[in-house]
Amino acid sequence: xxxxxxxxxxxxxxxxxxxxxxxxxxxxxxxxxxxxxxxxxxxxxxxxxxxxxxxxxxxxxxxxxxxxxxxxxxxxxxxxxxxxxxxxxxxxxxxxxxxxxxxxxxxxxxxxxxxxxxxxxxxxxxxxxxxxxxxxxxxxxxxxxxxxxxxxxxxxxxxxxxxxxxxxxxxxxxxxxxxxxxxxxxxxxxxxxxxxxxxxxxxxxxxxxxxxxxxxxxxxxxxxxxxxxxxxxxxxxxxxxxxxxxxxxxxxxxxxxxxxxxxxxxxxxxxxxxxxxxxxxxxxxxxxxxxxxxxxxxxxxxxxxxxxxxxxxxxxxxxxxxxxxxxxxxxxxxxxxxxxxxxxxxxxxxxxxxxxxxxxxxxxxxxxxxxxxxxxxxxxxxxxxxxxxxxxxxxxxxxxxxxxxxxxxxxxxxxxxxxxxxxxxxxxxxxxxxxxxxxxxxxxxxxxxxxxxxxxxxxxxxxxxxxxxxxxxxxxxxxxxxxxxxxxxxxxxxxxxxxxxxxxxxxxxxxxxxxxxxxxxxxxxxxxxxxxxxxxxxxxxxxxxxxxxxxxxxxxxxxxxxxxxxxxxxxxxxxxxxxxxxxxxxxxxxx
Numbered sequence: 141x142x143x144x145x146x147x148x149x150x151x152x153x154x155x156x157x158x159x160x161x162x163x164x165x166x167x168x169x170x171x172x173x174x175x176x177x178x179x180x181x182x183x184x185x186x187x188x189x190x191x192x193x194x195x196x197x198x199x200x201x202x203x204x205x206x207x208x209x210x211x212x213x214x215x216x217x218x219x220x221x222x223x224x225x226x227x228x229x230x231x232x233x234x235x236x237x238x239x240x241x242x243x244x245x246x247x248x249x250x251x252x253x254x255x256x257x258x259x260x261x262x263x264x265x266x267x268x269x270x271x272x273x274x275x276x277x278x279x280x281x282x283x284x285x286x287x288x289x290x291x292x293x294x295x296x297x298x299x300x301x302x303x304x305x306x307x308x309x310x311x312x313x314x315x316x317x318x319x320x321x322x323x324x325x326x327x328x329x330x331x332x333x334x335x336x337x338x339x340x341x342x343x344x345x346x347x348x349x350x351x352x353x354x355x356x357x358x359x360x361x362x363x364x365x366x367x368x369x370x371x372x373x374x375x376x377x378x379x380x381x382x383x384x385x386x387x388x389x390x391x392x393x394x395x396x397x398x399x400x401x402x403x404x405x406x407x408x409x410x411x412x413x414x415x416x417x418x419x420x421x422x423x424x425x426x427x428x429x430x431x432x433x434x435x436x437x438x439x440x441x442x443x444x445x446x447x448x449x450x451x452x453x454x455x456x457x458x459x460x461x462x463x464x465x466x467x468x469x470x471x472x473x474x475x476x477x478x479x480x481x482x483x484x485x486x487x488x489x490x491x492x493x494x495x496x497x498x499x500x501x502x503x504x505x506x507x508x509x510x511x512x513x514x515x516x517x518x519x520x521x522x523x524x525x526x527x528x529x530x531x532x533x534x535x536x537x538x539x540x541x542x543x544x545x546x547x548x549x550x551x552x553x554x555x556x557x558x559x560x561x562x563x564x565x566x567x568x569x570x571x572x573x574x575x576x577x578x579x580x581x582x583x584x585x586x587x588x589x590x591x592x593x594x595x596x597x598x599x600x601x602x603x604x605x606x607x608x609x610x611x612x613x614x615x616x617x618x619x620x621x622x623x624x625x626x627x628x629x630x631x632x633x634x635x636x637x638x639x640x641x642x643x644x645x646x647x648x649x650x651x652x653x654x655x656x657x658x659x660x661x662x663x664x665x666x667x668x669x670x671x672x673x674x675x676x677x678x679x680x681x682x683x684x685x686x687x688x689x690x691x692x693x694x695x696x697x698x699x700x701x702x703x704x705x706x707x708x709x710x711x712x713x714x715x716x717x718x719x720x721x722x723x724x725x726x727x728x729x730x731x
Contacts (some may be wrong), residue, residue, distance in 0.1 A: 170290070178204050178238040178245040187251040190711065190726045191271045191657035192227040193590060194236075202240045204584040208250070209234035214275055217304050217562045217592040218281065224592050226272045229713050229726040260292050264583045267292045271659055271728075276652040277677040278609050279344045279640050284620070287587070288575075290659070296548075299576040300587060301607045301621050303345050303638070307396045307563050310674065311641045314393055314563065316349060316374055316529040318634050319366055323379055323423045323440045323575075326366040328629035329606040330618045333637060344610040344678065345638040347565040348552055349529045350632030351600045364425070368633040371516070371529030376463050378514055379437035380423040381405060382530070388667045389597045390529035391554050391636065392516075398556045398563055400534065400595045402519040406464075407433070409491055410511040411504050417497055419514060431497035433514055434482075434490040442490050444480040449473070449498035454488035454508060462524055463515040469720030470508050517552075529554075531597035535585040539594045548578035550605040550623065554617075554636060555588050555596030558678070564593055565636070567607040567621045604630050611671065611679030612654070648672030648679050651687070651721035659728045660705045667702040668725050672714050687718045695729055705729045 144260040184195035196206065199221065206225050216224040223238065235247040236246070260267040274286035282305045285700045289298035305312060317336055319327040327335075333343040351366035370388050372380040382388065383405070392399050407419035409431060420430040423438040426448060434442045442450060453468035460466050468489070474482060476498065482490045491510070493501045504510060516525040533543040536555060549569030556563050568584055569576035579587075581598050588596050599605075603624040614627040623721050650673040661664055668689070672681030689701045693712040696705040703714055705727070714725040 170214060176201065177243040177598070178202070178240050180236065180238060180245045180248045183236065183248055183250060186249070187253045188227055189253060190227050190229045190728070193270065193272070194225050194227050195389070195395045195592070196223040196225065196236060196238065196248075197221065198238070198241070198245065200238060202243075204238045204240035204245075205237060207237050214277075216285065217557060218306075219557055219559045219561050219592070222592060226275060228242070228418070229657075229711060229724070231711075235269075236447075255476060263289070263586050264580065266294065266461075267294050268298070268364060269659075272657050273481075274654055275656045276654065277673060278303070278612065279638070279677050280642055281306030281310035281645070282312070282345060282638060282677065284609050284612065286620075288659075296577050297572075297575060298579055298583075299572070300579075301567045301569075301583075302591070303565045303607070303609065304591075305345070305562055307398065307640050309685050313396060313639045313641065314398070314636065315527050315639055316372055316634055316636050317343070318372065318379055318437060319373070319632065321437065323437050324364050324367050325441070326631040326633060328631050329635045330629055331610045332635055333608050333610065333618065336637070339644055340641055342610065342640045342678070343637040344640050345565060346606075346608040346635050347567065348600055348604050348606040349531075349552065349634040349636055351532060353642050363672045365446050366631075366633045368530070371528055372530065372634055373516060373525055374437070375527035375577045376515065376524070376526050377435060377437060377460070378405075378407075378463070378516065379435070380424075381407070383421060389531035389534050391531060391597050392525045394526050398560050399518060399523070400537070400556070400597060403516050403525060403528075404519050405516050409433075410513075411500055412508060412510070414500060414503060417493070417500050422514070426492055426494050428494055429496045430494050432492045433512070434484055434492060434589045436484055436486070436489075438484060441481045441483055442492055444492055446474075446477055446480045448480065448492055448494040449475045449499060449501045450480060450482040450490055450492045451504065451510075452482055452488060452490050453512070456483055456509065458487075464513060464524070466512045466514075466668075468510050468512055470504060470506050470510065473504075473506050489550065499556055507694070529634065531599045532601070533581070533598050535581045535598045536588060536596035537595060539589060541582050541589075543598075544580065544582035545598075546580050546582075548580060549602050550604040550621075551579055551581065551584050551601040552599040552607075553584055553588065553596045554599060555593040557592050558594035559671065561593065563638075564588065564596075565607060566596075567605045567639075569621055570602065570605070570624065572622060572625050586594075600632065604632050605633075606630065606632065611682045616682035640676070640678065642676035642678065645674040645676065645678075647674055648719075649675050649682050649721075650677075650717050651684065651723045653716060653723045653725050655725045657726040657728070659730050660703075662705050662709060662729055662731060665702055665704045666727070668714065670701070670717065670718065670723060684718055687716045689714055689716050691715075695727075703727065
């Protein structure tokens, strides 16, 4: 009898396994294995529950889509060796497979389990249940994700917002922006995004940038509030340059290729028949013996005193090109004792020298030609830097956690996968009762590693941490996190943005929800918000009305678009339907 009992159990498990995978017949799918097919070598875990992060390892030379049982999954991040997805709703077992066109990979089995009694996911000194509460497309090659980390033994909960962007998507580019396009100014990230956007160049995702001057400590009449501490480059134009820390936690781009490596400035002015004079700084205050370059990012005037020599110049060819060797003509000149604060010409610059530097400049006259070199390059390769933003410190380097700061607070990070195919903007919430206690830099780095990120820089944090997603967030204004536990973004000095080249299109072709996989206590209520996306993935309707919501397993009641859990614990699924489109929300009802 014991043997027959074991056989019956084995038979039952076999039936369940076959049942969960019965739709995966090769002849039904029309898929084949063959040369150049994707290949799965293993999974980061072979069992788990919905909402878990799952890394599929193998060889995926031509990309592909992931199927889980009969479900097609959203891909969180992808490279030729690893694909990160989120485990969907299900029971029993399911085949995991990667398809590329008509070619399919081998099948690997994943088994659903009840929430394990073991310690959970360890991050730092804490153990968490991790829920992917949101994952949705928000633009070309871009997904927005929210992670809730519930501490099993303490109240050290965490909430983390991330946007994953495909750097190889032809409709995407990445660029920093100064608060009001000048170095001494402040504004919030949503405002900057709206102000900078135009048809064919929509700033649809953004994150705050560098630390900046928050006080009025400049000389009388000079306002440096909002000036970022380190280096910033926009379209090749150096707006801020820090010679004290020339390679201080940079994030920079040439095209869409992102770098975190050391860099160097090449910056000097050459007067005819004279030596090169090194440019000390860009758009900063002028001190003894300094040679400063002021460009249009400074504003209208240099705001200097009358103790130096200044020359307004414009490029002879009409353009600064790549800033590597620009011949300019002197239009105006003032010397010691004359009025300073020279007007910066449109499309031009002002060269400003004091004492020793002024002596050299004095050999040139109005109408003469100078050569100005002012650019930055990758130290190892010489690659020119087109866009740059600086951070507080590097926290991930080639997958290794470095420069830890233990204090728990809101934090911002920018990172990328090892192959640079995925760029991530990340904001972890600060202190919000019952939701988050803030995070250390090392814990944040560990979370980024979980999602395939190998290099990351920590930006300005605390109350300034801001993540913007166009059309989402509080009051549909784009702010998705809660700076200082409010729904108002703080003003900052600069930020980094993902820019979409997609044409404007208001037609809704896809329905998505702001909830994906959530825990609800028995008797608790959730109300998903439904968004309409256009064919490029942009949110074009931030709160669709008239969505019909149904619940799969009779574990609660639906009123409008709200679901109230009953007393029975377990898993269920909400399905929102509108205009022939559907969106699903996975629900775990807990005691």
